[in-house]
Amino acid sequence: MSLSFDPDTLDLRRAHFIGGEYVADDAALELTRPSDQRPLGAVPVASAGTVDRAVETAARVQRASGWGRGQPRDRTRALHRWASLIDAHATELSQLEAVASTRLISQLPGIDVTVTSEQIRFFAELADKEGGALVPTSDDRLGMVLDEPYGVVAAITPWNFPISMAGWKLGPALAAGNAVVLKPSEMTPFATLRMAELSVEAGIPAGLVNVVLGDGPVTGTAMTGHPGIGKVSFTGSTLAGRAIMENIARAGVKPMTLELGGKSPQVVFADADLDLAARCIAGSIMFNAGQACVAGSRVIVAASVADELAARLVALMLPVNPGPGWLAETGYSPAISARQRDRIDQIVQSAITAGAEVVCGGVPMDMPGFFYQPTLLGGVDAANPAVTEEIFGPVLTLQTFTDEAEALALADHPTYGLAAGVFTRDLSRALRMTRAIQAGTVWVNRYGRSRDHILPTGGYKSSGIGKDLGREAYHANRRSKSVLIDI
Numbered sequence: 001m002s003l004s005f006d007p008d009t010l011d012l013r014r015a016h017f018i019g020g021e022y023v024a025d026d027a028a029l030e031l032t033r034p035s036d037q038r039p040l041g042a043v044p045v046a047s048a049g050t051v052d053r054a055v056e057t058a059a060r061v062q063r064a065s066g067w068g069r070g071q072p073r074d075r076t077r078a079l080h081r082w083a084s085l086i087d088a089h090a091t092e093l094s095q096l097e098a099v100a101s102t103r104l105i106s107q108l109p110g111i112d113v114t115v116t117s118e119q120i121r122f123f124a125e126l127a128d129k130e131g132g133a134l135v136p137t138s139d140d141r142l143g144m145v146l147d148e149p150y151g152v153v154a155a156i157t158p159w160n161f162p163i164s165m166a167g168w169k170l171g172p173a174l175a176a177g178n179a180v181v182l183k184p185s186e187m188t189p190f191a192t193l194r195m196a197e198l199s200v201e202a203g204i205p206a207g208l209v210n211v212v213l214g215d216g217p218v219t220g221t222a223m224t225g226h227p228g229i230g231k232v233s234f235t236g237s238t239l240a241g242r243a244i245m246e247n248i249a250r251a252g253v254k255p256m257t258l259e260l261g262g263k264s265p266q267v268v269f270a271d272a273d274l275d276l277a278a279r280c281i282a283g284s285i286m287f288n289a290g291q292a293c294v295a296g297s298r299v300i301v302a303a304s305v306a307d308e309l310a311a312r313l314v315a316l317m318l319p320v321n322p323g324p325g326w327l328a329e330t331g332y333s334p335a336i337s338a339r340q341r342d343r344i345d346q347i348v349q350s351a352i353t354a355g356a357e358v359v360c361g362g363v364p365m366d367m368p369g370f371f372y373q374p375t376l377l378g379g380v381d382a383a384n385p386a387v388t389e390e391i392f393g394p395v396l397t398l399q400t401f402t403d404e405a406e407a408l409a410l411a412d413h414p415t416y417g418l419a420a421g422v423f424t425r426d427l428s429r430a431l432r433m434t435r436a437i438q439a440g441t442v443w444v445n446r447y448g449r450s451r452d453h454i455l456p457t458g459g460y461k462s463s464g465i466g467k468d469l470g471r472e473a474y475h476a477n478r479r480s481k482s483v484l485i486d487i
Contacts, residue, residue: 376398
């Protein structure tokens with residue numbers, strides 16, 4: 001059976017999902033399909049009043065249902081049922097994702113949807129395995145560290161991987177006993193809404209998963225500053241992360257997890273397997289057209305093999321098959337919007353003005369949709385805009401080094417520290433580099449996450465605070481209480 005489908009046949013919900021029901025609101029934001037620039041209609045922007053309703057519903061249901069106080073294994077079972085329903089509705093969820101986002105129908109069932117269900121299952125199994133502890137005190141005392149849910153968690157997810165990012169947020173928050181109010185990107189809400197519906201069908205009490213639609217300035221601000229929110233989890237740009245921190249500080253004090261921007265280096269030594277390195281590098285920047293926070297956009301290569309690596313990269317980057325995300329044969333994604341495509345081009349043209357040499361690409365594609373040519377820029381220095389700015393598009397820069405110290409100096413970025421890649425056959429060198437590179441994740445002789453959800457992800461510097469995935473994400477959704485009892 002072909003994965004291709006007709007996007008005009010989909011039933012797209014255009015309302016908030018609060019307390020297990022769709023809540024109508026005035027439509028305000030007009031959406032556009034990035035693959036062909038056709039209109040998708042309008043979605044509402046949740047006002048402060050709508051956010052109040054969602055938060056109050058979440059808090060009431062979290063208390064009344066006993067979700068955070070009952071048997072942890074009950075949460076585990078419910079989350080497993082939800083994951084199974086997500087798998088059973090993989091085709092539907094994939095279509096809802098492909099119509100409005102940059103994700104391709106050829107990739108969604110086997111990657112995004114299954115990763116989402118896997119993540120929920122992973123966190124489900126932590127619910128009855130992670131908890132408090134008895135701590136050593138004198139014999140006439142009993143010391144305990146208890147942990148408990150925050151109550152209501154606010155989650156804000158980006159447009160580049162909508163459903164899997166929802167899994168990142170919902171899985172640990174629910175497993176830890178919280179209710180959630182989630183705002184997906186205003187550009188890509190449809191699969192997330194259906195996923196919330198399925199949570200109720202799985203037996204998770206209605207009102208524990210609430211989805212409000214809207215933008216950052218109105219809806220996001222109301223959520224993150226709301227006094228009924230116990231903790232905030234956000235994935236998105238560094239600029240938006242700063243705005244969230246400022247809003248939280250103005251409204252009070254609450255914990256937050258922020259997974260923000262990146263400008264990740266991929267360091268290739270002369271002894272590396274160049275075919276492997278080229279495949280990993282090209283794959284990291286071509287996947288979702290470079291629209292990933294961990295995209296390895298800065299290639300730092302030994303001067304003696306730079307030309308050879310560049311030739312391999314061009315050969316892998318140029319044969320692309322752009323097209324609508326709902327056609328199975330499409331192999332290359334558009335930018336999410338005209339604004340994002342134009343921003344990519346503006347940075348590329350500024351980089352060229354500053355001395356960058358275009359090895360390939362460098363212009364938008366002349367076709368329907370917001371497509372940009374895969375681009376490799378050489379001859380750049382550390383001050384070039386293509387090196388300093390997070391482009392969030394299919395653009396690589398190439399810099400060369402002569403020794404390990406210079407490679408490390410080039411790899412370090414003054415602003416970002418989300419991820420990095422190292423390619424070498426020398427184990428000692430690989431270990432030295434992983435220790436020295438300032439990044440929250442370092443991959444060696446590979447680039448990109450695996451499905452080992454036990455590995456946390458998060459950044460250094462302005463790339464974020466706290467961790468998603470791993471045990472760390474579960475514990476980030478619970479708070480601790482010290483108890484000391486005299487016997």
